Amino acid sequence: MKLEITCTRAEANHKQLLNCMSTLNSMDVSLEKTSKLLSIAGNEVRLKILFLLNMENELCPCDLADILKMSVPAISQHIRKIKDAGIITARREGQTLYYSLNEDKTDILNSIFKSIKPKIKIA
Amino acid sequence: MKLEITCTRAEANHKQLLNCMSTLNSMDVSLEKTSKLLSIAGNEVRLKILFLLNMENELCPCDLADILKMSVPAISQHIRKIKDAGIITARREGQTLYYSLNEDKTDILNSIFKSIKPKIKIA
DNA sequence: AAAATATTTAAGTATTTGCTTAAATACGTA
DNA sequence: TACGTATTTAAGCAAATACTTAAATATTTT
Numbered sequence: 001m002k003l004e005i006t007c008t009r010a011e012a013n014h015k016q017l018l019n020c021m022s023t024l025n026s027m028d029v030s031l032e033k034t035s036k037l038l039s040i041a042g043n044e045v046r047l048k049i050l051f052l053l054n055m056e057n058e059l060c061p062c063d064l065a066d067i068l069k070m071s072v073p074a075i076s077q078h079i080r081k082i083k084d085a086g087i088i089t090a091r092r093e094g095q096t097l098y099y100s101l102n103e104d105k106t107d108i109l110n111s112i113f114k115s116i117k118p119k120i121k122i123a
Numbered sequence: 124m125k126l127e128i129t130c131t132r133a134e135a136n137h138k139q140l141l142n143c144m145s146t147l148n149s150m151d152v153s154l155e156k157t158s159k160l161l162s163i164a165g166n167e168v169r170l171k172i173l174f175l176l177n178m179e180n181e182l183c184p185c186d187l188a189d190i191l192k193m194s195v196p197a198i199s200q201h202i203r204k205i206k207d208a209g210i211i212t213a214r215r216e217g218q219t220l221y222y223s224l225n226e227d228k229t230d231i232l233n234s235i236f237k238s239i240k241p242k243i244k245i246a
Numbered sequence: 247a248a249a250a251t252a253t254t255t256a257a258g259t260a261t262t263t264g265c266t267t268a269a270a271t272a273c274g275t276a
Numbered sequence: 277t278a279c280g281t282a283t284t285t286a287a288g289c290a291a292a293t294a295c296t297t298a299a300a301t302a303t304t305t306t
Contacts, residue, residue, distance in 0.1 A: 005189045006185065006188065006189055006195075007183070007185040007186055007188070007189050009183070009185065009219060016179065017186060017189050017190055020175055020178070020179065020186075020190045021190055023178065023241075024171060024174075024175070024190065024191075026241040026242055026243070027174070027239055027240065027241055027242070028242070029242050030238075030239045030240050030241070030242070031167060031170055031171060031174065031239060032167060034170060034235060034238060034239055035164070035165055035166060035167040035170040036165075037165075038161050038162075038164045038165035038170065038235070039161075039162070039165030039166065040165070041158070041161045041165070042158055042159075042160075042161035042162030042163070042164070042165035043158060043162065044154060044155060044158040047154055047157060047158040047161065048147060048154060051147075051150070051154065052143055052147070055143070055146065056139065056143065060130070060132070062129065062130040062132065063130055063140060063143075065129065065130075066128045066129055066130050066140050067140055067143045067144055067147065068147075072129075096132060106238065107234055107237070107238055108231070108234050108235055108238050111230055111231050111233075111234035112157060112161070112231055114230070115153075115157060115229065115230055115231050116150055116153045116154060116157055117150065117153050118146075118149040118150055118153070119149055119150075119151070119152050119153070120149070
């Protein structure tokens, strides 16, 4: 991929484009981390898992499989992704693993939870 | 997929599980819409496009291709996804299409933009 | 130590995603 | 009308995703 500017519009402000590139460059780490978090939550099953953990405080894979009507391995694999992203942690009690959201949950996550609303407003 | 409860733990509170299911059910539309939005922003290229549009107000596909050092068709296909999700709109000026974020942008999107920060804090 | 339960991991597979290249469409200008 | 530029669309393909089933681990109970 060549690094040259291809836009030939008279209006194309090269200074603006270069400024955009340099800003993106300085935001690189943050953009990558943010898109990673969003890709985790950007799956309906995982979003439900996160939403449920926020609501119930902690749940085990078996509970989640029941609630979401999915197989335990399917749930477990989603959990692994969420855990690998550093969003949740497990607490063991016997054979059962209880997962819960980490305390340092991000503003984005909080804003996501706030925006999820029931379809009918209870009067 | 059977609808029966498989979790046999003594602690498994069936009332809690049923309550979770019913809450999820009432949030169904919202969860689907939210995960859709997050899946759009959960791709690094698209997140950059959104971030740039927020920063520069409006940009054309050609500018974005230059800034992101990607092919124009690749950018165009990302733009289509973002547009189909109702997040951006185009304004035509001659042959050039200027894309910009819709006015009614969600809290989640605003929170995403706020959380994207440069790596070095300017003192 | 063997059996039962909770969970994870691995292997296989169908679907989705994100690019590439080539062709089509839209608009302005010679 | 023909040509050039901006953009989109289509077709093709490699890689990633999300499930399935079967096997492996971990823990408790008998």
